Amino acid sequence: MDKRRSLKRQLASCSDPLQAAHDFGQDHGVPELASKLNTPQAVLYNKLNPYNESNHLQLREAVFLTEITGDKRILEAWAAKAGGMFVPVPESVACDEDLSDQLLQLVEQLGHALAAVKEARSDGVITPQELTHIRHELTATVREVAKLDAVVESQVRTLSDKP
Secondary structure, three states: OHHHHHHHHHHHOOOOHHHHHHHHHHHHOHHHHHHHHOOOHHHHHHHOOOOOOOOOOOHHHHHHHHHHHOOOHHHHHHHHHOOOOOOOOOOOOOOHHHHHHHHHHHHHHHHHHHHHHHHHHOOOOOOHHHHHHHHHHHHHHHHHHHHHHHHHHHOOOOOOOOO
């Protein structure tokens, strides 16, 4: 049941930055985050509540929380809501093994995406929830393609004109 609830929360926050911020607080612990922000816990609970009208998470706070946790879900949700996607630039790579590893990652993620489509179509109807899940998997697949592009680019070498 936890896995199902977790997936539901993850999918709900995919394109809603306010829900993503709420889930972020739930996952990282508001007391710990409030301490790092030097903000009272009650105020941060309100700022992370998507239905609260009195306190709002400021951009600088969202950036700070993202940086200290490494959790980019607020940024990813904001990009998705704007019709785009956040694709992190991979660290520089230079060996053939990195290329092979990235190809395997891409194939594995594509398998997850195709499995989501197959499962959704198994009863002949794709529900809105299933479509959300499929889009989540396809977005992750596109991220892996972007990473592959960066790995391939790191493999580019200039050929010498000398024989």
